[in-house]
Amino acid sequence: MSGTHEGTFEALRAQLQQAAATFADGPDALEGILLGIVDDVDRAVREPLEIFPVCHHSPASAIAMARRLRQKQPKVVYLELCEDMAPLLTELRNCRLPVALQAFASEIDGFPPEWAPLSVVAPITEASAEYQAIAYALDTPGVELVLVDRSSDHVFQWDQRGRHPDDPAEPTEADTPPAEEEAALHGDAVGVEIGDLRPRFAELEEHLLRHGRVRHWSEWWHQYVELPLGDSDHDTYRQAMLLIGSLFRRLAPGDPHRVRVDEDRERYMWTRMREHLAATGTDPADCLYVCGAFHAASRVEEFGAHGTDTFEISPRTATTWQHGLIPSSHAAIEAQFGLAAGSVSIASTVWAKNVKRTRVEPYRLVGQAGAKKPKKAKKTADPVPAAPPSDKLTGFLQQPPALDRLDEAELLGWSVEIVRAARRNGYLASTADAIAVFETSILLAGIRDRTRPTPYDFQDAAVTCIEKDTVPGRRDVRRLVEIMMGGDRVGQVGYDALPPLARDVHDRLASLDLKLQQRGVQRALLDIAAQPELGHCSDVLWMLRYLLPQGAARPIMGERRLGERPIQESWDVALGTHQRALIELGYEGVSIEQVLEQRLRRAAFGPQATAASVLEAVEDATLYLRSRRLADELGTRALEVLSAERNVDGAPEVLRRVRRLLAYYRTSRPVLPPWIESFAKTGYAHYCTLLPTAFTDDDATVRHVAAMLGFLFSMESLALSLGCDRTQLELAVAQSHPQDPSKTALLWAAQVQLGHLSRADLRAKCDDLLGNPLVLPAYPRYLSGFVHALEPVPGLTDFVVEAVSHAFGRLPDPVLLPWLPTLITTLRSGGAELAPLLIREAGRIFPGRLAALDEWVPPWRAQPEPDAERSAGPAGSSRGCTLLVAHPATCDAVASLLGCDGPWEPADPGPPGAALAGRHPDTAVALEVLLTGA
Structure with a gap:
């Protein structure tokens, strides 16, 4: 085979060898490269x-x-x-x-x-x-x-x-x-x-x-x-x-x-x-x-x-x-x-x-x-027999470049079209710019040794003559030329070529009457109350929102929450634009439910899983799949992860999600799932164990500790009913000795909730802090702790309003003014849900009109009537006597409970029963309160 065409490229070899000797001043590596190229071509051409x-x-x-x-x-x-x-x-x-x-x-x-x-x-x-x-x-x-x-x-x-x-x-x-x-x-x-x-x-x-x-x-x-x-x-x-x-x-x-x-x-x-x-x-x-x-x-x-x-x-x-x-x-x-x-x-x-x-x-x-x-197929000609390879390279390399004559009509059409496109995109282009682009294209082609401007020459000329120094719209002139030359053509995979999952999604969304394969955003309106069958479309769209990139399915109106049923929804759907992501979902399963379940399992059983993330998976399984089996399985996994955690970083998220799940289960099921009961019981013991360390740990913020206390206090009734011991919480609080002012305030709030500290004692502690000039600069941090304490102890809302009011009234400006931004950022970042409590309580306490502010006395400054005066005063005695006379049977029953079994004795000048009321004024007052509710 090689002998037949041995001299096919001999002429080219001789010319390249001579050129190598001339330019390299003698045979060297250049000759080997040039001749090797010819050998490569010869070898490939001769291959049968x-x-x-x-x-x-x-x-x-x-x-x-x-x-x-x-x-x-x-x-x-x-x-x-x-x-x-x-x-x-x-x-x-x-x-x-x-x-x-x-x-x-x-x-x-x-x-x-x-x-x-x-x-x-x-x-x-x-x-x-x-x-x-x-x-x-x-x-x-x-x-x-x-x-x-x-x-x-x-x-x-x-x-x-x-x-x-x-x-x-x-x-x-x-x-x-x-x-x-x-x-x-x-x-x-x-x-x-x-x-x-x-x-x-x-x-x-x-x-x-x-x-x-x-x-x-x-x-x-x-x-x-x-x-x-x-x-x-x-x-x-x-x-x-x-x-x-x-x-x-x-x-x-x-x-x-x-x-x-x-x-x-x-x-x-x-x-x-x-x-x-x-x-x-x-x-x-x-x-x-x-x-x-x-x-x-x-x-x-x-x-x-x-x-x-x-x-x-x-x-x-x-x-x-x-x-x-x-x-x-x-x-x-x-x-x-x-x-x-x-x-x-x-x-x-x-x-x-x-x-x-x-x-x-x-x-x-x-x-x-x-x-x-397609056109009608023509009769296919017989194949041309293979001809012996001949040297075409020599002539091709020696011929001068072809000088294509200028196609003025084509170039003129380009120039007019680019000016029209530029005007549509905000450029102040005119006919003069079209002429300038035309002439500049020819000029650039001449400078680059070509008689006919290429699309790249035209693109450079358009940028030079039209764009100037600013781009008024989204697209610059270079991009406009690309669009004019054919644009960015985007392909599309047909329905029959889609994987089963993608075809299933298209079939299930057919009720929306949208062109789902069309690129761009389309609006879908779902009146689920009038057309209940659209509820299945809503389920598909929510799962696609979870699985696909942002923008593929975006809710405009409507939301999905635990325990709620949708009535009307509005969606922006762009499945055609995100067709690749939908197709790749088909590689993971045959239905979106299967893919979603796999992803939830992967997130829950992955090495980076936390108790908060697993609870999120439980919530998602309930929201999107409505699967009790999967939710219970993932809930059991959340219990395992919580038991293995040794930090409290996820405590706020755990608290938020377990509260929501508990409220949902209490309203939707006759009995609580076993896993959430075990979660409450295990979480109670778990956070009691970690509480003393968290109070002193610098890595645990006051928000984390407040979330732990919120879990303990909100889950306390459920945990105690399941066999937990409240003594464990009391010991954990007693063993906590924080140094940080905000955590100290949080500890005081916990002691108030447990009954170990009265409000009067707490108020006295705050007064002592305001009276100590050494502690005064740190007082705002105590207030921050009280604000976070509203999470576990919402009953202290009125006291927090009182403490903040005291701070505004007694703190000097050099301390108060720098603290205000800290308070605002604290409420916005870590206590956004706590701010409404304070605002609502402040609106209840403070007067609504400016004129009433001068005569307004804060509730915590109002002097209540001493108990002795209220109980032993003549008015109290007379009211009690009148009440006893009006209800003698009740008086006999109360007297029997108190061990007073003596007969009725007339009293002069009072009515019957006055002597008994006189001998037992406290009982008379208590009875009055019991019967009147005042």
Whole structure:
């Protein structure tokens, strides 16, 4: 074979050898590189299994692929794409391009846990050679499509340095960041593409950009590769692409890891192809191998249909991979693969122009979403026999660049359209600006040695002439040009290609009469009282709000609380915009209920779970799933976590959630669940044990200690009924000796609640603090403690109002004024729910009008009537006597209880019973209070 075409590239070798000797002043490494490039091209051209080198999202590659497929009509197409993604290809008919093939794994086995979840995507656009190959193979009878690249599992197996091997090593070239929403369609997935043709040698790229007078790599490729190869024949295209791939490969820096990954991929693909050829007996001449130009010029020993079989493919890990299609966009592809903003959109526009100019009939999947009705198929011509390879590189490299004449109509249309778009976006653009853009585009093209302005020249001219120094709207001129050139086309996965979970969501929300696959926000109104069947839609929307990113389902009116039933709700729904997130939910289960249950279990049984987070999971299970079984199971888990905790950081959240759950269970169930009774009992003992330490621990704030006391006092009746001993709480309070003023005030409040300290004693303590000049600066901290004490002891609200009033009246301004911001921030951050108590109590105590303030006496300053005077005074005696006379039977009963069994004696001048009332004035007064309630 080699002898027949031994002199195919001899002329080119001689010229390159002479050039190397001239520029390098003698044979050296340069000659080896140049001649090695020719050898790579020669080797690939002579391979009996035809290699078709491509560049990802290249219109020239797509046109050449469509032309070659119609000429050769191969029976087998080998495609450089992850082999485990093959079942997804038939689903492309149900999608609107661009979309991405995705392999996803949430539960991994064999990889570091911090890598989870694993995701690999391979985007597909219409202006790509791989789509032409896929459409040809799927719609042509008798043609087999075989994916030969490493599996998704091997993508991560070979990533031993913690860096994804397909990530670009060099910085991205995007001039302006794409829209965040569209750029995030791929998430954090690893991108796999065909034909990563970009120099890995930074100095080479810089040299090409400088001498090509372009700003970034995408512009250089468009000007010096896309345009020249757009009209070239098959041999010229193939040899030129092989030359570029070999050049970039030989000039790549010697990164051992990356070189090994590249070579292993090539060994993997050639091994798979030879396995298929041996299994099917297919003639290599009837096959076509579509791969990136970088891998087409390979030098591994496994290269070719007759290469060695020394490469052993490692087995896959035990990780379970899920596969599906997710929407993609031009901006997402540019962001993931480091392309210039707008380059994929421009490539799409160039593709449409090339199809129209060359009249090449591209392949398109039958039934493709968004496609026109297919034309009647023409009679397929017989395949063209393979011709011996000939040297097309010499002529291609020696010919001068084609000077395309200026298409004034096209450039004028661009100029008018960009001015119109700029005016719609707030720019003060006019006809003069359109003329300026037109002339500046021609000027820039001339400066850059081209007669016809490219879209990039036009973009620079538009920015220069229209944008000036400000951007009045959301979009700048550069973004407007990208939209005008084709915009950021966003793909869509059709209903039939969605996973079962996503289809189930669409079916269950069908009653809303919304176009759920349409991008953008749609408003849904749910009158559940009038249409009870919409309650199921409400359940789905609340679960989607919990599971999907913010904005996918957002409630405008209505809320979901324990024990409440919705009446009316209003939602903003954007499932079409967040289609990728909905599809990835389908990888976790077959229904959203199953996924939600799995996530709640994962949160409750995870290593970072706390008692508060598990109680939150219990509440969510009750709210969204209405599952008693799951709630009881998670509640038992909350009990286990609480028993193992040794800090009180989550005490406020535990208190808030357990109160809410307890109130819900008391109103919705005849008996409390066993787990919450055990939680109250265990929590009572647990917090009693930790209370003395928390009072003295600097890490435990006053809010945490107040929450502990709130749990103990609010759960006390339930805990005591379950067998707890109140002595444990009393001992815990007695053993607490805080040093912090705020915690000291909190301890006093606890002692008042337990009855160990009277209000008079507490008032005396506060007066002593105000009278001590050494303690006076710390008095505001005592007040902060009293404010937090309203959580466990709400009955002290009137006393806190009294203490604050005393502080405002007696504290000097240097102490009071700096403390006021602290009080306000304390109430806003840690006591927002306590402020209404103080405000309501203050409104009850203080006068409502300013005029009444001068005569107003605070209740705590009003002198009550002494008990002796009230009991022994003549008025009290006379009232008691009258009452006894009116109710003699009651008087006899009370006298019997008091042990007074004597007969009635008349009293002069008082009525009967007066003598008894005189002998027992206290009893008379008590009886009066009992009967009158006053």
